[in-house]
Amino acid sequence: HEIVMQVPLEPFDYPNVNPGRNTLTVSASPDENLKSLHWALSRTTNYTGVMNYMGARFSADASAMQPFIAELGKRGLAYIDDGSSSRSVAPDLALKDGVPFVAGDMAIDAVQDRGEILKKLDSLEATARAKGSAVGIGSAFDITVDTVTSWITEAKKRGIEIVPISAVAIDPQKG
Template sequence: SISALSGICAILRFWPIVIGGLAVSQTGTQAAIAKLPAEVTLGFAPQGNSISRWMQAARQRGHEIVMQVPLEPFDYPNVNPGRNTLTVAATPDENLKNLRWALSRMTNYTGVMNYMGARFSADAAAMAPFMAELGRRGLAYLDDGSSARSLASDLALKDGVPFIAGDTSIDAVQDRGAILKKLDELEATARAKGFAVGIGSAFDLTVDTVSSWVIEAKKRGIEIVPISAVAVDPEKG
């Protein structure tokens, strides 16, 4: 309840919400940028259209942005993140070429976020050159938290890459009540550890639900922040 939360507002300071999949749907992207509060971080899909124009619109509205990079999931290619996916079977040079293609699609992003990638992120030989490249470029890495086998945290530490781990997907079920329940779970996580990171996609229902929820959350003293505010910096840690 709101009254029960009033006493613990002080520790609910850091709460990133990341909405990915921008630039895939033109109308969906426009709605997400227009409706979501500036504190919400936006993730762009490199396969999207007019990506530089949308990036500029997002930055003008104050959003921090990340570039989503397609990484190989289990059951690939039956489950396919899209063209230029980084794969376990590819050579490091081939993967770096695909990574650089994604990174060249726009500018002004804080870091990189995986799109799928459960198999890729669990393979040290594939993941190490990828993370080293991010380190060379000074980019953060956001792991969406969907795979418990991800090696991203350890490799990020090794390569000096600021790291953020997502706590939960908020919209795996496209239902307003289910999304609100996930946001409530994140609130409990934030109480327990001081911050929580929620990951969603730019579906109309998600955008509308998150937009209205953030307004109410702010009234309860919850501060929504960009992902850079909670990144673990190996240089300082």
């Protein structure tokens, strides 16, 4: 298993929708944003990557994203984009800065209901069969963890292999 740290990034309707304390914003200086990033990264250990929590506005702004992505690269961390914004500049910046990158195919727990999560997982399975792999984005809610855990058992019987996020990351360092 791998742990991915969610970091709060500015959404378009910020501050009306506020991802929380120490949100990285486009109006903050690179130093201020790096201070907020360092604070978030200090909350726990043993993560292999960082994923945006909200952040459509921040992830669409190359001047805000570049120092953020570069810092992840210095730390040997991957960037996982939740895939919710087509405006994200993260793929190009990650490639340029040599940072492993993954884009999510879909959020599986926007509705925290077992039946709805199972529907998303079935859709994710169909995506994986069509594309060869798929990345589902979920949070560590009890309902998500319990539902995914039981679904994995059945999915394995259908030939679905669950792999760490690093196994599907595009790693510019490895070509």
